[in-house]
């Protein structure tokens with residue numbers, strides 16, 4: 001049995017961007033999960049799971065335990081909620097609430113999302129503390145705490 005070791009230097013990087021014309025773009029790149037089951041495909045490479053961008057509704061990306069994200073079609077769900085009129089923050093609250101309702105969460109389970117709508121309003125949210133986002137806008141770049149944590153402690 002391989003021994004599980006702490007992995008302080010791995011994670012998914014998800015990026016959402018809006019240009020001056022209002023076009024949305026996104027990217028999602030992962031180092032994957034250590035000791036994964038052979039053949040496991042995480043959420044990151046699957047459109048709608050780790051990343052979804054729709055010019056008419058918004059964009060979302062995810063990091064963390066891929067099984068939780070794919071179980072609710074996480075990024076697609078966030079975008080569809082924004083399409084229905086939810087703010088990015090409320091959309092992410094609903095995605096995380098749905099994950100918490102559907103799964104028996106283990107202490108090592110974590111997931112976090114970024115979302116932006118077509119007006120450029122954006123939010124980030126995490127299941128547990130520990131996730132931080134970086135925002136770059138006209139005021140420069142800053143590392144910040146997420147706007148919402150479902151299980152703060």
Ligand code: ASP
Pocket residue numbers: 010011012030031032033041042043044062063064065066067
């Ligand atoms: N989401 C990735 C996966 O489950 C892992 C990560 O975010 O670090 O494959």
